Amino acid sequence: GGRLGRGDQWMSWIHLDDLIRAALFIGSGDHLESGPWNGVAPHPVTNAEFTQGLARAVHRPAWFAVPRFGLRIALGEMAEFLVASTRLEPKALREAGFEFEHPRLAEALDDLLAGERRPTSRTSRA
Numbered sequence: 355g356g357r358l359g360r361g362d363q364w365m366s367w368i369h370l371d372d373l374i375r376a377a378l379f380i381g382s383g384d385h386l387e388s389g390p391w392n393g394v395a396p397h398p399v400t401n402a403e404f405t406q407g408l409a410r411a412v413h414r415p416a417w418f419a420v421p422r423f424g425l426r427i428a429l430g431e432m433a434e435f436l437v438a439s440t441r442l443e444p445k446a447l448r449e450a451g452f453e454f455e456h457p458r459l460a461e462a463l464d465d466l467l468a469g470e471r472r473p474t475s476r477t478s479r480a
Contacts, residue, residue, distance in 0.1 A: 355409070356418035358425060361402030364441035366394035369456035369466065376444075379452050388450055392442045396457050401437075404459065411463035 368376075373393050380391055399407065409416035425433035444452070456462035 355405065355414070356416045356420060357402045357405045358420050359401070359422040359437040361400060361405065361419065363401050363437055363439035364398050365401055365404050366392070366398045366440055366442040367404065367459065367462075368393055368395045369454075369462040371465075372454050372456050372462075375455070376447055376452055379447070379450070383450075389446050391446050392444050394442045394444055395459070395462065396444055396448065396454060397459065398441045398443065399459050407459045407463055410460070411467050 372395065376391070376393055380389075405416045422433070422437055425436055429436070444454075456465055
């Protein structure tokens with residue numbers, strides 16, 4: 355795999371556990387009227403940074419880039435969603451006191467993929 359287009363487009367992301375915790379946090383107190391709530395991690399990354407981080411986490415190279423025109427040929431108008439830049443930050447969550455367990459991409463990917471790396475044995479399964 356590789357970056358999409360130039361790779362300089364911003365991507366907001368969030369670890370699934372933090373998204374669930376944020377939803378529970380918002381619903382459990384007097385926070386509902388403090389929004390708008392952006393369910394994103396506090397450190398957005400570019401597409402190139404995301405691609406390199408994912409490649410590192412899965413121990414695979416990310417040498418190739420998919421050019422914008424290739425995306426348009428394959429996906430038509432949907433390609434614009436992949437190369438559009440969106441940089442959101444969780445301002446209301448942070449101001450309300452929410453603390454992220456996985457604020458940075460590298461650690462979040464490592465956590466999400468940790469179960470995939472654990473060796474399993476057929477004899478250990480019940």
